[in-house]
Amino acid sequence: MSVKKIAEMALEQGQGILRLTPTWVPRSFCVPGRRIKLHPDDYYALGGERGGIDERWFSSTTPADNGPLTSPNEGLSFIAFEDGGKTETFLLRDAIKDLKGEIIGDRLWKKHERWPMYSKFFDNKGALPHHIHHRDQHAKFTGQLGKPEAYFFPPQVNNHGGDFPYTFFGLNPGVTKDQVRKALQDAAEGRDNSITSLAPAYRLDPGTGWDVPPGVLHAPGSLCTYEPQKASDVFAMYENVTHDQVVSTELLWKNTPKNKQGKVDWLLSVIDWNLNVDPDFVNNRFMKPKPVYPVKEMKKQGFQENWICYKSTAFSAKELTVWPGETVTIKDSGAYGMIMMQGHGTMGIWDIETPTMIRFGQLTHDEYFVTEQAAKAGVTITNPSKSDPIVMLKHFGPNNPDLKVG
Numbered sequence: 001m002s003v004k005k006i007a008e009m010a011l012e013q014g015q016g017i018l019r020l021t022p023t024w025v026p027r028s029f030c031v032p033g034r035r036i037k038l039h040p041d042d043y044y045a046l047g048g049e050r051g052g053i054d055e056r057w058f059s060s061t062t063p064a065d066n067g068p069l070t071s072p073n074e075g076l077s078f079i080a081f082e083d084g085g086k087t088e089t090f091l092l093r094d095a096i097k098d099l100k101g102e103i104i105g106d107r108l109w110k111k112h113e114r115w116p117m118y119s120k121f122f123d124n125k126g127a128l129p130h131h132i133h134h135r136d137q138h139a140k141f142t143g144q145l146g147k148p149e150a151y152f153f154p155p156q157v158n159n160h161g162g163d164f165p166y167t168f169f170g171l172n173p174g175v176t177k178d179q180v181r182k183a184l185q186d187a188a189e190g191r192d193n194s195i196t197s198l199a200p201a202y203r204l205d206p207g208t209g210w211d212v213p214p215g216v217l218h219a220p221g222s223l224c225t226y227e228p229q230k231a232s233d234v235f236a237m238y239e240n241v242t243h244d245q246v247v248s249t250e251l252l253w254k255n256t257p258k259n260k261q262g263k264v265d266w267l268l269s270v271i272d273w274n275l276n277v278d279p280d281f282v283n284n285r286f287m288k289p290k291p292v293y294p295v296k297e298m299k300k301q302g303f304q305e306n307w308i309c310y311k312s313t314a315f316s317a318k319e320l321t322v323w324p325g326e327t328v329t330i331k332d333s334g335a336y337g338m339i340m341m342q343g344h345g346t347m348g349i350w351d352i353e354t355p356t357m358i359r360f361g362q363l364t365h366d367e368y369f370v371t372e373q374a375a376k377a378g379v380t381i382t383n384p385s386k387s388d389p390i391v392m393l394k395h396f397g398p399n400n401p402d403l404k405v406g
Contacts, residue, residue, distance in 0.1 A: 006088060007095035010081040011102065016374025017348050018103075020337070020367040021078045021089055022358060025055040025064045025120070029237075029247060033123040035157045035224040042360035046071065053360075054125075059337025059369055059395060060118035061093035065233040075233070077118075077337075080363055092369065104335045105372030108397050117315040119228040119337065119395040121157065122220065127164040129239035129247050130195050130219040133212075134255060138270050139234045141257040149229035150287070150309040151220070152209035152317065156341040156354075156391065161204075162222025164243065168199040169210070169218050169285065170276035177268060184264045187240040187252050195239045202282070209287040211311035215272025226308075226339075228315045228395045238267065287311060292318060292402075302326030307403065308393070316400045320381075322390040327382040332375040333401040336394045340366035343390035345383040348374070352381075352390070 010018055024038065028051035032043045036056050043052045050069055057064070057075050064075030078089040092115070101109040108116065133147035151167075171180065175198045186193035196219060202210075204223045212218055217238060237251035253261055260266040278284060289306035291298070298304050302323050309317035322328055322345070344353040353365050370379060383390045396403075 003090050003094045004098035006081055006090055007079070007099050009083065010079055010095070011099070011371065013081065015349050016371045016377070017350060017379070018092070018095070018369040018371070019080045019350065019365070020059065020092065020369055021080050021363055022367065023057040023060055023075065023077050024053045024360060025057055025075050026050045026053045026066065027055065028066070029245075029251070030054045030128070031125040033125045033162050033222060033224055035159065036121045036123045037157075037355055037358050039357055039359045045360040054123045056121045058119040058339050058367060059092065059115065060120075061091075061096060061115045062118050062231040062233060079369075087363065102373070103369070103371050104397065108335070112398070114231065115397065116231045117228060117395065117397050118231055119226060119317065119339075119393075122225045122227055123157070124220070124222055125162050126222055126243050126245070127166070128220045129237045129242040130168055130199060130217050131235055131237045131239070132217050132270055133214045133232070134234050134236070134270055135214040135272065139232065139255065141260075142234070142255050144234045144255065145230060145232040146214040147230045147232040147234050148213050148312050148314045149227050150209060150211050150312060150315070150317070152226045152287075152308045152319075152393070153204055153206045153223045154226055154341055154393065155206040157224040158206045165204045165221045165223050166201045167204055167210070167219060167221040168196045168201045169212075170200070170216055170278065170281055171198050172200055173277050173279045175277060177273070180271070181264055181268055184238060184252075184267045187238065188249065188262070188264060190240070190249065192241045193239065200281075207289065209308055211285045211287060211309070213272065213275055213312070215270065216275050217271065226317070226393055228309050228317045230314045236267070236270065285311070289319065301328055303328045303330070305330070310403055311405060313405055314398050316396045316403050318394045318396075320392050320394060322381050322383045324383055324385045324387055324389060327380065329378040329380045331378040332370075332394075332396070334396050335370060335372040335375055336396045337369045338367070338392050338394045341391040341393060343383060343385060343388045345381060345385070345390050347381045348379055352392075
């Protein structure tokens with residue numbers, strides 16, 4: 001049976017809501033923070049040489065770029081379809097390719113011909129090196145897209161802060177390009193380049209977030225992070241020793257075109273200088289939750305919904321809470337993926353639940369993709385609990401019609 005036929009059956013079965021399977025991604029340069037509910041025995045399920053699993057990707061049609069050992073379909077989300085007691089899985093990417101606007105809406109399909117974002121949990125025990133995601137004008141030389149991203153720190157997966165719950169963002173105002181060039185040259189020659197000496201660090205607080213445009217240097221701290229982002233896995237590591245862990249020089253030149261390899265001035269050009277030395281960086285990039293509707297109105301109807309990522313046109317995200325004992329119908333103007341953070345109940349025809357622990361390869365009922373048609377019609381969510389709220393995070397594609405970016 002063709003993917004198109006199975007996808008059509010899955011759409012009909014789910015009444016416009018597709019059930020997704022967990023997508024686990026290892027990183028060779030990371031140590032898992034062990035907060036993404038994977039079984040303790042499974043964080044190295046892909047083998048020690050691949051590194052620990054410290055990411056779970058959501059609604060992804062973007063393959064992970066993990067070098068020559070990357071496994072087939074790594075980073076890609078699968079749809080689970082049950083028929084006659086059997087469960088079949090197939091790629092969300094293939095379903096969207098075949099059904100186009102029936103899944104993501106004609107607006108996005110006509111402009112992008114793909115689902116142009118994904119989200120993830122990033123769950124590292126320590127901080128990452130100061131690194132950068134390229135802008136479109138640099139990423140295009142390696143056949144990729146630039147990558148804006150955003151962070152939100154869900155309280156439900158931050159029972160501990162890890163080793164370093166602070167993130168370096170950008171560069172200190174007054175830092176010169178010559179100082180940064182020297183740091184990059186030191187990294188290229190294998191000396192400890194101490195680039196974070198040139199950068200401010202900010203404490204990370206659960207329930208808040210940050211906007212990170214491409215071209216902005218950042219060294220993500222050790223909170224478990226929900227990260228909506230553009231559909232790209234482009235990056236380069238500009239710090240070469242982080243908390244006594246040496247970063248391979250290969251990663252300094254990652255996603256650098258062949259004719260620019262070894263040229264430090266190319267690395268410098270990737271940096272969006274004005275954004276990095278912005279003296280008003282906190283006001284421009286920090287995000288506190290913003291109510292989607294008047295709070296009193298939502299309380300009467302039995303829910304609370306907040307914008308949590310709202311400063312980028314490339315994607316957006318909401319946190320939806322449905323209070324115990326309530327049934328609500330929520331409408332959105334665009335397709336979205338979602339992940340359960342707390343509670344259980346029903347969403348449309350589906351059972352939804354928040355697992356405590358997941359084995360590698362196990363199917364769950366905590367992640368779904370809602371088509372544009374279903375989102376516009378309204379998704380009915382029921383919370384049967386007498387005490388536990390349902391909390392879910394929802395990630396949307398570019399230029400959300402419901403959002404005024406700011």
